[in-house]
Amino acid sequence: MSNTNPQGPGDAGWPEYLTGGGSSHGADQPGGPAAPRRVIGTPPPSAARTMLPDRGHDGPAPPPRELPADPDDPRRAKKAELLVAACFILAMLAGFGFLVAYGTIGVGTIVKVQHSNWALGGTLGLALLLLGVGATLWVRHLMPTVELTENRHPMKSEPKDIEAFKETFEEGAETSQFVKRPLVRRSLIAATIPLAVAPLFLLRDLGPLPGDSLDTTVWRKGLRLLIYGTGRPITPAEFSSPGSLVSVGPEGYLDDDDAMAKAAVIIIKFRPGQISFTAANYPVPGKTVENWTVDNIVAYSKVCTHLGCPAALYDQVTHHILCPCHQSTFDATEGARVTFGPATRPLPQLPIGVDSQGYLIATGPFNQPVGPSFWERG
Amino acid sequence: MSWITAKRRHPAASYALVGLALVIIGLGYAVLTSSGSASASPQAAANAAQIAEGHTLFEQTCSSCHGVFAQGETGVAPSLIGVGAAAADFQLTTGRMPATALSAENERKPPKFDPAQIAAIDAFIESLGGGPPVPTAAQVNPAAGNYGLGQQLFEANCAACHNFVGAGGALTDGKFAPSLTQSTPRQIYEAMLTGPEAMPVFNDMVVTPQEKRDIIAFVTEVRSQPNPGGLSLGRIGPVTEGLVAFLGLLLFLVLAALWITAKHGKAHE
Incomplete structure (x- = not known):
């Protein structure tokens, strides 16, 4: 895929980092040298793979990082897995508790309202807390911890994109006849004037003036x-x-x-x-x-x-x-x-x-x- | 007895009978009146003895500040002439007098004297020059008051200093309006009547005895109202505890955030 020039209106000069062109995302590129494309949710095809390879066009590339496929200690990992699952199951039970509390306690009296508030807040809070704790345990004990570096690029558009936008804008102004037909343009501007002034009139609804009521x-x-x-x-x-x-x-x-x-x-x-x-x-x-x-x-x-x-x-x-x-x-x-x-x-x-x-x-x-x-x- | 029956028809018998009756009535009257005056003089003697006991206690305990003639001393203690038994009774039963030191505000403490001694000093103070007397039990009976009306009067005139449920509050120069939670109905009445220390006076014509009972009814009734407890800032509620709980939970959240993002790095480095 070439990305040196815009090929037409459909591909009007997108920078290459948005079109995914060039040698970026090499890991996802079919037929790339590093690895075959991986479907999300499946185990990695090999014991290790390379993340974020050389982007090729800006600065020296960071060295490829090795990402381990499995935690080192399977016994510890198994324990962590059970712990995470326990958190999620408890969160599920607390969530059911929320539903049960909602259905059974009721709000007939002030005491019931108090109990209902405690039960609903407690079960919902517990469910969310356990979900969070489980997710954190998952991240900390099962997922690999490798520092990744993501390169950022200048926000400014490239000259050729700016040029293309300018052309499009001028062409639009020309074809819409906005410049050629001043009657349309000026009547449109006139139409917006009362709407712009309207909020000033609404100020009147803020109430009557205090008059001398503050003095007397x-x-x-x-x-x-x-x-x-x-x-x-x-x-x-x-x-x-x-x-x-x-x-x-x-x-x-x-x-x-x-x-x-x-x-x-x-x-x-x-x-x-x-x-x-x-x-x-x-x-x-x-x-x-x-x-x-x-x-x-x-x-x-x-x-x-x-x-x-x-x-x-x-x-x-x-x-x-x-x-x-x-x-x-x-x-x-x-x-x-x-x-x-x-x-x-x-x-x-x-x-x-x-x-x-x-x-x-x-x-x-x-x-x-x-x-x-x-x-x-x- | 035969001589009576013999002489009862005697012409002088009726005169003798009337004379005897007069003698008996006269003697009875003399006995009764003398016993009446005899019972009054122990009362007066007891009163005088009470005043004398009060005078003795006053000289021993109070005169060092208030002067031997209760005339007071500028900058130290006020004159007690004409302040009345109610003022003395309030100060003594709340333990504020005798004061331990000259301070901006005397605090409530257990009374130094027993009730009989306090009554004696009250009587002595009253003997110096009148003033409002100690109210009777019926005058201060909260059950005879309407605490709804009492609340209106309390909020208009008392709550500014004493807080809306009588929890007390701060004034200037180290003074404070005391809490009313321990005040007895009699002390509340006496305080309104005499205006102890910085407190304004509410005499019986401005706030009538019935209205004073209403206020007493409110002050005592409000004590039995539900109180959320804790350091309630004068019945506002457990706000202090809420702040502590809020800060504690905030700390917990910070620690949780640290835990989530902490590097553990043992297993996978």
Whole structure:
């Protein structure tokens, strides 16, 4: 077989290592000098044969390797054979066990589901493991271990192939009239434009824009503070023990999880004189904090300004509010100024007062957006 | 007896009878009232004796930090005037007081005093200036609580520090919220009422006695819930063991890969 030139369209210049030409694969070549062609699955015809002979055209050839037909020690080989067979038989039994477990255990109750999971997973895992172990034993103890070298060739096509491809491509472009008929070409391009833009329109389905929902909560002037869990309003006279803390929510929204996710508040009672923030030293500049507290009771957002965890670990000795997620620490007496941790802003404060019946109410929304940063907020 | 029968028709007999009855009633009343006052004064005497015993124990054990007048000392120990018997009872029955050393957090340990001595110190502390009393057995009975409602209150106000099943957790500066697995109902009630150490106070108007019972019911009920066991990280589950098993299996796989590709080369070289 000659492979110096392409003979026609059917044999358009395949490199010789793909067509199996030349002197490669000498072992498989009928009538070759080394050995007759061997059918897969049959024992080798002779005691030894040559693998990967000289390829002839690139570099010095590695010396032919002798491949032993049988392991040296027939007794050891016999033992290994039995071991491999035992693995495969056990794998078969485990596989049948899988089928039996599937058919008999059932999934009627949660306990049965548990047993079924164990049985199915155990038998299937055992079957696959034994198959793998058997195969590995087979390879290690029965198959010969000889290092083989397989030569690799450059990935780049040969010049004559590149030339042939170029010719074919140009001929195709010519005969398809793609170049000659601009109307067809341009209308095709125009047809693809809307399809290319379509994904941009689908972005709209990602949902409505957040609007001002990140900046606001349901808290507004006049809403009572209700104890979370019991829904009772609370008066300053009841919330009178210094060091007290309780979680509260806005009246009418305690069962609204979406609203409570942002509106959760803790109120803390201090001894007279402990609250040390004023308008001058308040951690959020430009905020008036006159009349934001009632009777030494302060209300802060329960949502950490770092990543939004519930920051409600309150130490009544140090007056620190701690977030359990990343240890951001806020000083409750100083307007929830950050004293430690990754949070960069104080907890938002809710201005509070009392209504005509003496219950604690909000006198306005939070002084700043609650929760973690977002890009418009900075 | 014949003289009575003889004189019973005497005009003065009815007066004598009324007079006798008055004397008997008067004497009986005097005896009864005197016995009443006699039974009250041993009670008062016992109370005073209890306070005195408590005072003695206080001077021996507590006054070195809290001061001989229980006035406290800045930076060492708080004043105990007005903290109430409930606070003293909590600290003493959980063994946190007397403290062995000044530390960020006193750990629970077996109490140093027996119940009678603790009651004596409680009485002494109460005599200093009121404060919340030790709750009664009925006030802390978990059977009278609704643990569903208790769970809501616990999750809103307690779980942040004590973990959602009361397994405890870390705070700042070496402090920690203790586990509630050994707390008695009375101790849980007293802790809410008095806010020991870093814990906030939940007085009876913010969390009513009934709601405190609900919380106690939840804390004690949750102990009997199924626990997967292991190093459960506060009832999250055997995650730690899962990680160890995962790493162990990974090591096994690496060894298996080494075994598969290892050269043995003895038989066929």
